[in-house]
Amino acid sequence: MLHCTMPAMISVRGSASFRAAAMFRPRSVVLLADPGQPETATIARNLTGGGFQGKLRVIGMAVDGMAAAASVEELPDAPDLAVLCLPPDRLEVAMAALAERGCLAAVVPGAAPDLAAISARTGVKALGQGSFGLCVPAIGLNASLAHIAPAPGKLALVTQSAALARVVLDWAAAEAVGFSHVIGIGGNATIGFAMALDWLARDVGTNAVLLDLRRIRNRRAFVSAARAVARTRPVVAIRAGGRSADASGIGDCVMEAALRRAGVLRVSGLEDFLSAAETLARVRPRLGGGPDALRGDRVAIVTNGIGMGHLAADAVLSGGGRLAQFSPESLAAFAMLLPEGWHAGSPLSLGPASGPRLAEATAMLAALPEVDSVVALHAPAAEEAGDVAAEAMIAAARTGGQRAAPVLVSWCGQATAGRQRQAMAKSGLAVFATPEAAVRGALHLARDRRNRAAAAELPSREVLDLAPDRTSVRRILEGARAEYRRTLTEEEALGVLAAYGVPTVPGRRAAGPQEAADAAAMLGFPAVLKILSPDLRHKSEVGGVVVGLSTAGAVKAEAKAMLARVRAKLPEARIEGFLVQRQAARALELRLRLGDDAMFGPWIGFGQGGTAADLAEDEAHDLPPLNLALANQLISRSRTARVMGGFRDHPPVNQGAVADVLVRLSQIAVDFPEIEALTLNPLFADSTGVLAADAHLVMRPEGECGVLAIPPYPAELTRPWRTRAGEVLTIRPVRPEDAETHGEFFHTLAPEDVRWRFFSPLKELSPTLTARLTQIDYDREIAFVASRRRADGRDETLAVSRLIRDPAEPTHAEFAVVVSRSMKGQGLGRHMMERLFEWGRANGVREIMGHVLADNAPMLAFVRRLGFSAKRSPEEEDVMETRLSL
Structure with missing residues (x-):
């Protein structure tokens, strides 16, 4: 964990620099308005009616509440943000004038077919074309086409669709849900999802993010930014039109795979999207709970009507969740709440006249360790004070804090229940009109928890050592090119697989x-x-x-x-x-595929093989690169996985051998981006191993290469290095499988070294922090480890150096370095820093900085010898800022 306070900015052409804060938290806004544009009146009304805390100016028309200026040149000072309600033919002149004044952030709500080119020429970055606009309710900014001003809150919406944005805001107003940001990406020409997500990842006022996805412009930047946000808060995504754009459904599956790798929850349909928003805006999963709680899907149901309880129970089971099971002691505790002659069970039904007892039972269920979420169901009842019951439920849902299971309420009905439901929503409860909707919310919580946990899962230290014959593969591909063929023969395709160590059936032409x-x-x-x-x-x-x-x-x-x-x-x-x-002998037939998606690039599919594979519709998808842990997860998501464990006349299959082939297929995609598609069908698998019997390979048109959405491991940066004592160490980039050795290395550090490195006297590296340190985006940052091979064959980490580029200003980066006590004085620290300098220069970094505790005299002396300057931080008296120009 780096102690980072770097500003968020992106360098552009000219002397000024784009600042993310100018876009997403501006202090001054100018509206460049053409009264004839259809968006102008709405934007002007919303800007003046939002209570903006900064300066508002207008050019081109008179607007009450906005100071007028004759031109950009005559503005008294440079605005942070410009809103351009202008026809397309006037945009470039306006953006050039803004750039001259130093305003480089804009919103373009109307048509702008050449916006990307105009932005490149002027240096002004913009939301648009067709942007819904930008709302930051906390500062009163409403530069949008909204029909309802969003209230302040903790939910962020990033959307390409103006219509969907209006629907969400309309729903939110009725449900008393507030927003930290509403960001209209529109045509995604210059300011896209990645930049918006990078800002939200650092925004302490955002607790959850909603994404409306249509087109991703930069797949790597998007996945990286989405993963950064999802590390610390829930992110939910919806995609409209995916299936209609690709009837095969593969594009939708690949998008879901990309979102899963980033830890984002994908939902289908507007109803699910709003249900997830309702849930994530109001509730948080409980802390702790043990290994079984990682699934997060143990739902307890309490109701004042058994019929509704059964509907909810069915929804839990059909949605893949589990009904919470209670101990005899817990059931005995509920007995006092039940009418005479009733028995506690699951669902727990208290009878129609339960009143406040429903709230009391809800609080008791939320406190049980065997419960991940509580769904409380209420139907109107005669002789019951519904308002009193609602107030009691509000109090119950607030009991216990984050150590209690979250409560989701279904307050059914409309004539009386509608008003009570609205009051509960305003108080902050996650409240729904039907049992099924409340259960969906509970299962969204569970899926989000599993997704984010899987994205941060710490793999074992086992690494598949590959030694492919790349020269042989290159020869095969060049031979086909020489014959003007993009499609390889079956023999050639099997030869490519054999070169990567995949067992193949012997054959002769x-x-x-x-x-x-x-x-x-x-x-x-x-x-x-x-x-x-x-x-x-x-x-x-x-x-x-x-x-x-x-x-x-x-x-x-x-x-x-x-x-x-x-x-x-x-x-x-x-x-x-x-x-x-x-x-080959009789065995299970599998199909492994490498394909390409227009939005997310190369993908890998796994499922049932044979001639009927397309009809079976059993294919799970993921993105390369894969390691063994990811390969096994991919297998587990297919229906074929159930057969692989052994079923009736199907003996068990060696799943490890199948995962091995998936990793090798992934490495082919990494090493040879000119391959467009590679199908291995059938791959015969049995208890002894695997055997590839047929393969089909197609190359891309000459000169084209695939771009992975997730950067691969940069193995080419691995080098040996000799210490002053003559020992040869391996210096290489960190990888996810280093999680265990990272923990071991941490325990070798002196307490003072830990405090100096992490600015805190940590006793342990948490799993979350370990994942952050070992699962990195190699485009944005690098971490080198120095290791030696121990007598037991395992690696031992001796030093770590790290350089993280600011995603908003990639020419600036922050460093950290730590060396074990046993290796100090060997020159290792200097070498680890020099490797950072080398990587930084190769990746466009111009300045490296680092924060060092003022009492860390050894580090301050070390960096000064490397040429760093050092001065006391203006924000923190006990911290020194060190800087070096590369």
């Missing part, structure tokens, strides 16, 4: 029927015969694959018959001979 018979005799029987043709994607569809051939004569005869069949069905197909293979 044969020119004709007799050669095929000879090849089969050499390989052994039973044999498989396949036609070779660059024009046949699915050979089995034209009778181009035959299995179970037991003699050379049968192979020869079938080869002749196969030629006749293929030529009769596809006379134009080019026939290049046959591929003869030894038939």
